[in-house]
Amino acid sequence: MTDPPISPAATVLVVDDDADIRDLIIGQLRQENYRLLGVGSLTELRQTLREESVDLIVLDLNLPDGDGLSLCRELRAEGSAVQIIMVTARGSAIDRVLGLELGADDYLTKPFEPRELLVRIRNLLRRGRSEPVAPVEAMRYAHFGPWRLDLVQRRLVAPDERLVMLSSAEYRLLCRFIEEPNIVLAREALLPERRATAAFDRTIDLQISRLRQKLAVLPGGSELILTVRGEGYVLASAVDYS
Template identity: 65%
Template sequence: MNSPSISTGNILVVDDDADIRELIMEQLQREAYSVRTASSVQETREQLSIMPAHVVVLDLNLPDGDGLMLCRELRSEGFADAIIMVTARDSAIDRVLGLELGADDYLTKPFEPRELTARIRNLFRRMSVVDNNRPRNVRYAIFGPWRLDLLQRRLVTIDDRLVMLSSSEFRLLNRFIEAPKQVLSREMLLPERAATVAFDRSIDLQVSRLRQKLASEPEGDELIVTVRSEGYLFAADVAFE
């Protein structure tokens, strides 16, 4: 299986509506992205087996399965690149569930194609930072008393005790290890989200939960530092292997 370079912007668009697939593909190709399409769960898996995708634009209503379950399965199988869910389901419960199951972003139909393009561009910007700061083909991030499995999305102690992370906690921790010893604002931690009072509270709650899990090991409580009026800082050195 060949691994495409981030510079080529490899995107897989999954939707059972041919018109929507065509519309999204044309918009993204105008931005010079390399775009493939799929109309079902089976076609999605076939496409990913041929070549990985940096971003999967995933509709939830597919003829042979549910996009939410496909997202969860891909994450459990080690798919570590970005997933944007695109759906007509607009309830808060669906959005939260999608993010918890591993989506990086969630866009409700109908939407302006340029908004999708902007969100994809933002995800690629974040991935470029990771690509520049991380050695290639790494599996683990090591920091303090912890080892984070970047493929299986598992947090493990040095004596192999597994600590479960939600998808949102994994994304947050992954963002911290992308930029250790740098102050990150709430918007920088999850830049695809709008900055609102509710957003700030949500980030603070997620950081608090993640901090509690890291603090279950000696010295783990010192990893995430609050910087008043600015954001948070990940205080550990990070090594990759």
């Protein structure tokens, strides 16, 4: 029995220069009743994003007019919160880490099981709709350690107003820590959508590592997220809002 789709209004953009693969993925997604778009290049992708509201991009890395990694970096630098699943024939750990580092929310290596892609898309869309949205005036910033987290623009702000962009996954992760500061959170609590496999899922480790590196650029930032061996992770800081 197929789980109900997140929303009939969810728009998924499939980006692959191979028309057969693109059509195959779109065909597999039709059962979910998403609004589906397909393009074959970065140029077409950028044009589509200017004209359409897109919830999630299935992004191939190797495109005829550029690398999908560069596009991912551009979108995050612009503050875009669109969900991104990178799909590529590159299978090395370095490529996976680089993709997550540049702002991808998930990563699949070809060939993959169609069902796995469906589940990952559904989970990302569900998470995107359940993320906390703060009232602009009532609660714009969360203050912790030397940092401010902008809850509207989803980015870190340093005391000198320097901005540090966060991927959607990094933002969600930091929000979980901020919701329960000074409390040890198990891996299952940080990745609830993968509760059954969280104990073995290394994605959370990559995301925390990248988040720590971004926080560590300010004095005291490297001591904010601590590992509690055998239990999980903790944000070792009080949190205030303004």
